[in-house]
Amino acid sequence: MPKVVDHEERRRELAGAVWRVITRDGVAHVSMRTVAAESGWSSGALRHYFATRDELLAFACEQVLTRVTARITALRPQGTPQEMVRALLLETMPVDSERHTEASITFAFLALGLGDPALAAVQRKILIGMSELCQNLTRHLLPDASPQQQLSAARRLNAMVDGLSVHVLAGHLTPAEAVAELDAHLTTVSP
Template identity: 65%
Template sequence: MPKIVDHTERRRELGEAVWRVIDRDGVAEVSIRTVAAESGWSSGALRHYFATRAELLAFACELVITKVTERIEAGPRTDVSAILRETMPLDPERRTEVSIMFSFLALGLGDPALARVQRTHFTAMYDLCRHLVPTEDERAARRLHALVDGLSVQVLAGHLTPAEADTELVAYLDELYG
């Protein structure tokens, strides 16, 4: 009897293996070989799902976008700060996700496929901010997006603690919402 394989779940497992490699060793260490070792697969089996490193990285980034979106949609829809916290590195899981997302900023400069994923991420984040501002004010949405990204970068760089970033987020939202 042939073994039934859930290809969607297998791809997800491989994407999560990419996350672990990035979290532990950095994005520069992601390769077909390192991800295969991390996942316990052979390089040949992994190539059945992803032919190139770029495909593997793009999928891992898209998987982060999907995971964060699912978390936001499952949470409270009226608490703006709770929604935005899901996108910021305020705990270990989100720190890994945000590290992956910002890794794509640099990678996208030299690779059009990865640049597409980065644009998707930025567009989704801007759309979320536009939806969360109290008016149809694009300028306020851009500021909110810049604030969330800026606070996230400062946490990743060690210039702010997660608690300090959260305090700044809440202070800005208090100003925004009056």
């Protein structure tokens, strides 16, 4: 009897190999060859799932979005609106090794998306998702504010989280320092 292969699981395994290469060597070192070597597969077997490097990279980045979205959706934070917002935003920030890897991959796509429309489309999904998350969270933080005030506060919150994340990735801040800055910002965003 032929072996049943879970193709989506195989694709996720390859995304994991892409993440490891990016984390260890940087996104410039991702190639079909390096991902095949990292996964223990042949380049031919890898090409059965992804025809090009860009297709492989796009899938790996989409997997980050899927993982973060699943974590946020499953989270049921308790406490004040600021505490709940904090808990949800920390799922998107590089405050531990898993989230550091995810943020590294996500921010690597900013540069890649500048020159490639397919990768730019994936990056847009991530940016739009984060923007929508911040808008939803700001509605909880500032329920009595006007829609324009909420939108402005959401944009500042989004910029704060992105900026703190970049500084952690660059080694300019520790995760604890970034969390402290987020906490300080959230105390200023209140009804």
